Amino acid sequence: xxxxxxxxxxxxxxxxxxxxxxxxxxxxxxxxxxxxxxxxxxxxxxxxxxxxxxxxxxxxxxxxxxxxxxxxxxxxxxxxxxxxxxxxxxxxxxxxxxxxxxxxxxxxxxxxxxxxxxxxxxxxxxxxxxxxxxxxxxxxxxxxxxxxxxxxxxxxxxxxxxxxxxxxxxxxxxxxxxxxxxxxxxxxxxxxxxxxxxxxxxxxxxxxxxxxxxxxxxxxxxxxxxxxxxxxxxxxxxxxxxxxxxxxxxxxxxxxxxxxxxxxxxxxxxxxxxxxxxxxxxxxxxxxxxxxxxxxxxxxxxxxxxxxxxxxxxxxxxxxxxxxxxxxxxxxxxxxxxxxxxxxxxxxxxxxxxxxxxxxxxxxxxxxxxxxxxxxxxxxxxxxxxxxxxxxxxxxxxxxxxxxxxxxxxxxxxxxxxxxxxxxxxxxxxxxxxxxxxxxxxxxxxxxxxxxxxxxxxxxxxxxxxxxxxxxxxxxxxxxxxxxxxxxxxxxxxxxxxxxxxxxxxxxxxxxx
Amino acid sequence: xxxxxxxxxxxxxxxxxxxxxxxxxxxxxxxxxxxxxxxxxxxxxxxxxxxxxxxxxxxxxxxxxxxxxxxxxxxxxxxxxxxxxxxxxxxxxxxxxxxxxxxxxxxxxxxxxxxxxxxxxxxxxxxxxxxxxxxxxxxxxxxxxxxxxxxxxxxxxxxxxxxxxxxxxxxxxxxxxxxxxxxxxxxxxxxxxxxxxxxxxxxxxxxxxxxxxxxxxxxxxxxxxxxxxxxxxxxxxxxxxxxxxxxxxxxxxxxxxxxxxxxxxxxxxxxxxxxxxxxxxxxxxxxxxxxxxxxxxxxxxxxxxxxxxxxxxxxxxxxxxxxxxxxxxxxxxxxxxxxxxxxxxxxxxxxxxxxx
Numbered sequence: 001x002x003x004x005x006x007x008x009x010x011x012x013x014x015x016x017x018x019x020x021x022x023x024x025x026x027x028x029x030x031x032x033x034x035x036x037x038x039x040x041x042x043x044x045x046x047x048x049x050x051x052x053x054x055x056x057x058x059x060x061x062x063x064x065x066x067x068x069x070x071x072x073x074x075x076x077x078x079x080x081x082x083x084x085x086x087x088x089x090x091x092x093x094x095x096x097x098x099x100x101x102x103x104x105x106x107x108x109x110x111x112x113x114x115x116x117x118x119x120x121x122x123x124x125x126x127x128x129x130x131x132x133x134x135x136x137x138x139x140x141x142x143x144x145x146x147x148x149x150x151x152x153x154x155x156x157x158x159x160x161x162x163x164x165x166x167x168x169x170x171x172x173x174x175x176x177x178x179x180x181x182x183x184x185x186x187x188x189x190x191x192x193x194x195x196x197x198x199x200x201x202x203x204x205x206x207x208x209x210x211x212x213x214x215x216x217x218x219x220x221x222x223x224x225x226x227x228x229x230x231x232x233x234x235x236x237x238x239x240x241x242x243x244x245x246x247x248x249x250x251x252x253x254x255x256x257x258x259x260x261x262x263x264x265x266x267x268x269x270x271x272x273x274x275x276x277x278x279x280x281x282x283x284x285x286x287x288x289x290x291x292x293x294x295x296x297x298x299x300x301x302x303x304x305x306x307x308x309x310x311x312x313x314x315x316x317x318x319x320x321x322x323x324x325x326x327x328x329x330x331x332x333x334x335x336x337x338x339x340x341x342x343x344x345x346x347x348x349x350x351x352x353x354x355x356x357x358x359x360x361x362x363x364x365x366x367x368x369x370x371x372x373x374x375x376x377x378x379x380x381x382x383x384x385x386x387x388x389x390x391x392x393x394x395x396x397x398x399x400x401x402x403x404x405x406x407x408x409x410x411x412x413x414x415x416x417x418x419x420x421x422x423x424x425x426x427x428x429x430x431x432x433x434x435x436x437x438x439x440x441x442x443x444x445x446x447x448x449x450x451x452x453x454x455x456x457x458x459x460x461x462x463x464x465x466x467x468x469x470x471x472x473x474x475x476x477x478x479x480x481x482x483x484x485x486x487x488x489x490x491x492x493x494x495x496x497x498x499x500x501x502x503x504x505x506x507x508x509x510x511x512x513x
Numbered sequence: 514x515x516x517x518x519x520x521x522x523x524x525x526x527x528x529x530x531x532x533x534x535x536x537x538x539x540x541x542x543x544x545x546x547x548x549x550x551x552x553x554x555x556x557x558x559x560x561x562x563x564x565x566x567x568x569x570x571x572x573x574x575x576x577x578x579x580x581x582x583x584x585x586x587x588x589x590x591x592x593x594x595x596x597x598x599x600x601x602x603x604x605x606x607x608x609x610x611x612x613x614x615x616x617x618x619x620x621x622x623x624x625x626x627x628x629x630x631x632x633x634x635x636x637x638x639x640x641x642x643x644x645x646x647x648x649x650x651x652x653x654x655x656x657x658x659x660x661x662x663x664x665x666x667x668x669x670x671x672x673x674x675x676x677x678x679x680x681x682x683x684x685x686x687x688x689x690x691x692x693x694x695x696x697x698x699x700x701x702x703x704x705x706x707x708x709x710x711x712x713x714x715x716x717x718x719x720x721x722x723x724x725x726x727x728x729x730x731x732x733x734x735x736x737x738x739x740x741x742x743x744x745x746x747x748x749x750x751x752x753x754x755x756x757x758x759x760x761x762x763x764x765x766x767x768x769x770x771x772x773x774x775x776x777x778x779x780x781x782x783x784x785x786x787x788x789x790x791x792x793x794x795x796x797x798x799x800x801x802x803x804x805x806x807x808x809x810x811x812x813x814x815x816x817x818x819x820x821x822x823x824x825x826x827x828x829x830x831x832x833x834x835x836x837x838x839x840x841x842x843x844x845x846x847x848x849x850x851x852x853x854x855x856x857x858x859x860x861x862x863x864x865x866x867x868x869x
Contacts, residue, residue, distance in 0.1 A: 058844075312731055336733040350731050355724040355792040360717055367714045368733040375714040418732065 005068070007032045007195050008053075008084070008164055013062035015052055017405045020396050022048040026062075026221045028214055030164060030195045035186060037210035037227070038199045041239055041437035043395050043407035044216040046199050050168055054079040054086050066164075077106065085157035086166040093153055095142030100124035102141050103156045127155045131185050147178045154182075158189060165189060166197045171205060175297055175463070183209050201437055203232055215239055236438060261290050261473055265324040267457050268340070268426055270309065273318035279304040281318055282483035284476060286426060286457045291448060293472030293489070294461040295498050301481035302461045303345060306428045309459065310342035311335040336369050341419035345431035345461070347408070351415045354404035358394070359385045361403045362417045369422060388417035393443065409436035416444065426457040433462065445471060465495040477501045528786045531838045532801040535784075539808045540564075546816060560691045563811065571807035572695035573598075573754035575800055577774050578781040579706045580747030582799045585782050587740050588723040588791030589643055589650035591747045594778060596661025597632050598755030598771025603668040604628040605756060606676050606765035615678040624681070629752050635661070636748025640741035654744075658775070665767030675764040685760030695757055702750065707796050709746075716794070719743060723791025777806050784834060805834065 006029040015023040023045045030036050040046050051057045053064060055073030064071055066082060073079040076086060093102045100121045108115040109123070124137040133151055141149055150170055157165055167186075171179050186209060190196055198210060206213065206227070213230055215222040215238045222238050230238075266285040274281030279301040286292050294302045307313045311329040320329050322338045329335045332342070344350035352361055362385050363376055370376065376384075385399045392413040396406070403414055412432060419427055429448070433441040448458055448471050462468050468475055469489065477485045477498060485501050487493055543550045543563070553562035577594050584591040608624040609615050635657060642653035687694035710716035721729045722736040729736055754774070759765045783789060784805055785798025809830055813823040836842045 310731075331735075332731050333733045333735050342731060344728075344731060349725075350727050353721045353724040353728055353792075356717070356721060360721070364717075364721055364729070364734070365732045367717065368729075368735075370714075372713050372715040372718050372739065375712070 004032055006030055007067060009065050010049070010053060011063050011065075013049065013052055013064075014060045015048055015057060016060055018401065020401065020405055022219050023052065024219045026216065026219070028221075029224070030197055031212075032163070032195050033190055033193045034211040035190055035196045035198055035209050037206045037213045038197060038216065039206065039213055039235065039239055040216035040222075041409070041439050043218070043410055044239070044437075045219040046216060047168060047407065048219075049216070050086065050088075050166055050197070050199070054084060054166065080157075080162075083161060083163040084166065085162040085164070086168065087150070087153045087157050087170055088168050093141055093149060093156075095149070096140060098138050099128075099135050099141050099144070099152055100137040102152055103127060103137075103159060123159075124155075127159050128152075130158075131155055132181065147174045150174065151182070151185075154185065158194075162194060164195045164197065166199075168199045169201065170198075171200055171202060179205065203235065203438075206235075207232060239437065239439075261287050263287075266321075267323065268309070268338075269321045269324075271319050273308055273315045273320065275304065275308060275313055275316050278313065278481065279308065280482045281316075284309075284483070284486070286459060288425065288457055289452050289455045290474065291452045291458045291460055291472045293468035293475040294459060294478060295465060295468050295475055296478030296502060297463075300478040300502075301483075302478050303430055304481070305476075305478065305483070306342060306430050306459065306461060309335070309426075310340055310428055312342065333368070336365065336422065336424075339423075339425035340428065341365070341422055341424035341426070342428040343412075343415050343419060343430060343432055345434060347411055347415055352403050352411050354402065356403060357400050358389075358403050358406065358414055359399035361414050362388060362399070362421060365418050365422045384421050385417075388420060392417055392447075409440045412436055413440065413444075416447070420451075424456065426459065427451065428459040428461075430461045431463065432460075433464070433467065441467075465498050469493065469495060469498070528795060529798055529801065532784055532786070532798055532805065535834050535837065536801060536805050536808065539805065539812060543808075543812055543815060550815070555691065558691060559688050563815070565693065567804065567807050567811050568696050569693040570811070571803050572693075572699035573757045573771075574774065574777055574781060574803040574807060575699045576702050576750045576754040576757070577771075578778040578785075578799045578803045579703060579796060580743075580750030581775070581778040582782050582785070582787055582794050582796060583706070583710070583719060583743040584650070584747045585779070585787055585789060586719050586723045586791055586794035587736075587743050588726065589740065589743070590654065590779065590789075591639065591744060592651065592654040592775050593635070593639060593657035593661055594747060594751040594754075595771035595774045596658050596665065597635055597748050597751035598758055598774060599665040599765075599767050599769075600635065600661055600668065601628040601632045601752035601755035602759035602770045603665045603674065603765045603767050604631055605681070606674040606759055607668055609676045609678050609681060610674050615676055616680065618680050621678060621680040625756060628756070629749065632748045632752030632755075633745055636745035637741070639748065640744035643744060644737040644740040662767065665765075665770070669765055669767045671767075673764050673766045677763065681756075682760050682763050685757045685762075698753065698757070702753065703796060703800060706746070706750075710796075715739070715742070720793050724793070778803075780831065781806055784838065786838075 008030040010026065010028040013023050013026045013028070026045065026049060028038075028049065038046050038049065048057065052059050055075045055078055059072075066084065071082065073082065073084070079086070094105070097105065103124045104120050109119045110116065121137050128135055128137070131151055131154065133148070133155070135144065135148065135152075141152060144152070154167070154170070170182060174182060183205075186196055186198070200206060210227050212224065213227055213235065214224045215235065217239060262285070264287070267288045269285040271283040272281040273283070282305065284292070284305075294305060296302050304313070308315050309329065311331045311334055314330060320327055327338060329338065329340065335342070348354075353364070356364070359381060363381050367376055382399075388394070389397050389399060394406075394410050394413050394417070403411060406414065416432065432444050436444075445467065448460060452458055460468065460471055472489050475487045475489055475493065475498060476483055477487065479502050487498070487501070540551065550563050553560050553565060577598070581591055581594065605624040605628040608627055609620060612620045614620060639654050639657060642648045642656070643650050683694055684698070685695060689697055710719065718729075718734055718739050721732070722734060722739055726736060751771070755771060758770050779789075781802035782799050784802035785795050785800070787794045787798065809827055813826060818826050
């Protein structure tokens with residue numbers, strides 16, 4: 001692979017935003033027919049490098065060459081036209097348009113200015129067939145899962161005669177089977193000579209598919225390595241920049257006596273709460289100081305359970321009791337009044353307010369609870385914000401920067417701070433560690449442990465079973481929009497048993513057929 | 514060198530820089546065309562001159578635009594402000610015209626209170642349509658924009674109501690401390706709105722709702738109340754503007770008062786830096802925006818531009834103002850210049866520079 005000339009080189013790239021130096025003198029090269037992983041913690045500059053490459057941002061300094069020719073794209077469309085296609089982290093497709101329209105939007109085959117819809121559909125089907133996808137190309141994209149939408153985004157990217165394909169965290173919302181399918185496609189494209197730039201936080205995936213790794217840290221280049229020559233442990237050390245003992249730091253404190261925790265009145269008890277089309281009626285009790293894990297596959301109803309408990313969606317029926325007295329959690333505002341907080345998994349659409357500063361985003365929930373007539377005094381705001389910027393190690397540490405200038409992981413921490421400031425009694429965390437790096441992940445896991453030791457109840461939703469097992473006292477398992485089991489996290493519980501519980505229902509279904 | 518560059522950037526990067534620069538350029542252009550433009554003289558204890566006229570005439574627009582700023586910040590728009598101006602002016606004039614002593618202060622105050630009360634109800638109507646029923650703001654306020662003109666006609670019974678009330682006339686043409694009273698009213702309204710939004714958490718919450726409605730809901734903000742409040746406030750501002758407009762001419766014409774003021778107000782808000790998509794709002798920017806628009810109108814008259822071409826002239830200037838303010842346009846312009854200076858620069862593939 002190294003014998004050929006690189007198809008793409010970036011030399012001496014620097015880029016600053018107000019208050020943030022995102023990239024400093026970074027070099028990067030990409031060879032045809034390789035999968036090249038770009039690794040780094042949150043805020044290391046991965047997304048910025050990609051946006052500079054594709055022309056979303058201008059560079060402050062540095063050169064980019066494609067096939068030896070210096071280039072500077074004025075936007076992703078120009079980059080795409082030159083053969084550099086990108087599938088961004090947050091899928092940027094229009095869910096209200098059809099699958100075929102999404103693939104060809106902006107470059108529909110035309111005759112005398114009129115779009116040839118038959119041709120659009122035919123070519124869309126052919127493209128998807130290449131990816132082994134059998135979809136109704138006339139159906140709205142929104143009717144398919146996030147994973148399928150991701151595949152459609154890739155189909156859109158490779159339709160253009162792409163020589164460079166950039167995948168920015170394509171796997172963060174995919175389950176294992178879908179990841180395998182994606183990797184098969186990636187290998188196929190690689191063998192066709194396409195250079196693939198792959199960003200992910202899953203180390204295993206890097207070692208499964210990447211030929212070469214470039215590591216960034218704090219906006220600077222750490223180095224470029226062949227995957228075979230870089231053991232996993234040294235990769236993590238290079239990303240974090242310190243010896244790796246943080247992972248060992250989390251004790252398996254979760255094996256505390258569940259029976260002792262579950263004495264007394266539950267903090268929140270719901271029975272037969274459900275919502276048609278979202279999740280079947282379920283019952284659940286959560287006690288103070290208890291961490292309840294919610295396990296299940298993507299789309300199994302985990303998020304829907306969280307939304308019902310927080311009042312983000314209305315329930316169809318059932319009873320809710322807080323501290324033993326019947327209550328209602330029909331709106332988020334009501335839930336917050338009862339001391340419930342909810343960190344959504346969808347941080348861009350349902351979490352941050354991009355325009356507002358870090359400070360304003362942090363105090364938002366507390367201010368909302370107080371009402372607009374009673375503003376939080378500025379000094380109190382600064383105290384709170386300062387405390388959590390330090391405690392959660394949020395970078396950059398300037399709270400007046402618009403939150404949109406922060407990396408994804410730091411935005412996640414800002415959201416976490418928003419809820420911690422309200423001092424909730426039950427904190428619902430929906431995929432709080434998804435798409436963030438191992439350092440931040442460990443910090444968040446530690447935090448959950450500390451909070452529960454301090455008496456806060458936590459509902460912890462994660463696709464990673466190890467994480468759920470490490471933190472939870474009790475694990476509720478979701479399958480096909482039903483809560484199928486609640487398992488005490490004792491010595492007999494491991495990932496295999498949870499997996500079996502998730503799978504057992506589907507076995508039964510197959511038997512029925 | 515770097516320090517001066519930094520300071521230069523800090524000044525040009527300020528969000529009020531470009532609106533203020535445009536205003537200064539317009540005033541300068543007027544002064545060149547008519548050297549006496551900026552001169553102010555004291556006559557009968559009152560200050561006179563073009564700058565004073567611009568301030569006085571822009572007062573109603575500033576009022577309307579202040580309320581519009583909040584509505585736009587929530588992600589909405591209020592097309593009905595012109596009609597609200599007409600209705601409130603009509604009610605005030607109608608009531609005064611029916612009284613035997615039109616110069617009585619009590620009569621005028623009663624008239625203003627009645628008209629303001631009705632305006633608040635109209636604002637609440639808009640607020641309910643948008644925040645409770647969930648109609649798109651442009652449609653919801655279009656209803657009152659159209660129906661409101663009819664309502665104003667009904668109140669005046671299709672007539673132009675002329676009154677002869679000294680206290681009412683003062684709202685538009687009176688003086689205080691040598692300056693027109695209207696300037697003080699607009700200034701007071703601006704300070705009031707600023708205090709109301711920035712001394713409380715209302716401003717931040719409005720910006721949050723406009724910036725990301727769903728995230729705000731999930732943070733526990735009861736956005737309906739805030740949006741409702743914005744429309745009520747907008748109608749209140751429009752009502753006071755309506756008093757000024759009718760007081761200027763001592764008559765209420767249901768068809769003419771506040772005609773198209775909603776468009777000027779939206780323009781002032783946008784020139785001031787508030788995005789039509791909602792989110793961050795800038796009251797000071799809005800005021801400068803309103804001053805720019807009034808200066809433009811005054812310029813058109815002062816330069817004897819024929820009435821047939823004046824609207825076209827206004828349009829050209831407005832397009833120029835918007836382009837100068839657009840960062841994307843400036844970036845392209847600057848990049849071009851840099852390319853001309855250094856043909857071998859990195860970013861010089863000409864085909865990449867073609868405007869999309």
